[in-house]
Amino acid sequence: MKGCFLVFEGPEGAGKSLQIGRLAERLAASGVTHTVTREPGGTATAEAIRSVLLDRPELRLDGIAELLLFSASRRAHVEEVVRPALKRGEVVLCDRFELSTRVYQGWGRGVAAKTIDQVTRAATGGLLPDLYLVLDVPVRVGLDRQGQDLEDPGQLGFFGPAPDRIELEKRSFRERVRKGYRELAAEEERIAVVDGSGTPEEVEGRILGLLDERFPDRFEGASFPL
Ligand code: TYD
DSSP: OOOEEEEEEOOTTSOHHHHHHHHHHHHHHTTOOEEEEESSOSSHHHHHHHHHHHSOTTSOOOHHHHHHHHHHHHHHHIIIIIHHHHHTTOEEEEEOOHHHIIIIIIIITOOOHHHHHHHHHHHHTTOOOSEEEEEEOOHHHHHHHHTBOSSOTTSBOSSSOOOOTTTTSOHHHHHHHHHHHHHHHHHOTTEEEEEOOSOHHHHHHHHHHHHHHHSTTTTGGGGSOO
């Protein structure tokens, strides 16, 4: 069977990893071979670049430097993980892909769309997902789910790990990111916005509905109750 590349996107705190885990469980239960992976990461090279990008808030990186580093990490990830899994005919569930770069480095940091496009093509060889599922939640909800303070995103709440470089960004950055996702979704068929509010079960129901609609045969078994 042909591989299928599904990418989950959205702001921090939208519940991507939770939903990817649930879908992976369903696929396993219905015997669909799949690979779960994430950006920036998924290979030793990509993990090393990830730690420069995210774990070192003291490093000074502008939008272009971030674009290049995320793209280098993406290169390794596409070649070593994504393409081989698609070639084997698997469903690939990936946490973030080039849409994150367009939105965070483009809308967030102001890097020109043309520059992002050129670098991304070099990194991915033009590979795009079959579908992007953007989990959309208001900025306030995302921050609450992360346990962060809205006025001071660097301030930790009661739970959650220390915020990374990008999570330390201010609210206006997060608002631009959300707008970027929504506007790009309005322009591109490949990008679907899923309402990420409500309970995990409600969000999961919306995701399964969307997959049924877009890929009528492929995910049939996976939408049955577990
Ligand atoms: P991660 O710890 O994976 O967080 P999340 O659970 O929110 O996905 O961190 C990824 C961070 O990197 C997140 O803030 C988005 C950002 N990012 C970019 O800015 N550009 C990119 O191309 C990618 C893939 C991620």
